[in-house]
Amino acid sequence: DSGVTQTPKHLITATGQRVTLRCSPRSGDLSVYWYQQSLDQGLQFLIQYYNGEERAKGNILERFSAQQFPDLHSELNLSSLELGDSALYFCASSPLRGGTYEQYFGPGTRLTVT
């Protein structure tokens, strides 16, 4: 158990809908990262927040957005969902701003878009 929690574990929704994935980092970790894992694209970095502010952006679509709240939990919002958005979404956390090399991954949310 990494100490990172994600809810829900599974999510099934229809195309065009909007969903919110939630992540609570390990106690004391200020950085939260979101990753998408699909069979064809592998593990892809989406976005990072540090202490409430956006820190780095990866291959995140404009239909996706995220935020980190004062209690450090983070939410990833996915809108206008398409079949291709079906994937495992992982949240990871780490204690340091930059300079970090170990990230602790949550169990993931499996999103299925029908």
Add this chain to the structure above:
Amino acid sequence: GQSLEQPSEVTAVEGAIVQINCTYQTSGFYGLSWYQQHDGGAPTFLSYNALDGLEETGRFSSFLSRSDSYGYLLLQELQMKDSASYFCAVRSMYSGGGADGLTFGKGTHLIIQP
């Protein structure tokens, strides 16, 4: 852009030694990480190399050659529980100005035979 190449699948025998190679192309390279992921599970951190040379952690060792943009993960005394996917990942500069989001290879599926 960034890219990493690793074999898609490696087969080894229980008790033996196996090496998983990774070559990368990236700008602003900071270090190479290795993660293990069992089917349906979350990636878990194994090791990190920022400097050339070998890092040893129990049965696992990781090597980096920055001049060759190459690294490998060495697993010794293989056990059946080592059957999993292994990912190399680079830390490098992103457009956000940080070095935090990881770029992952496609993963190597390690099959252990009795």
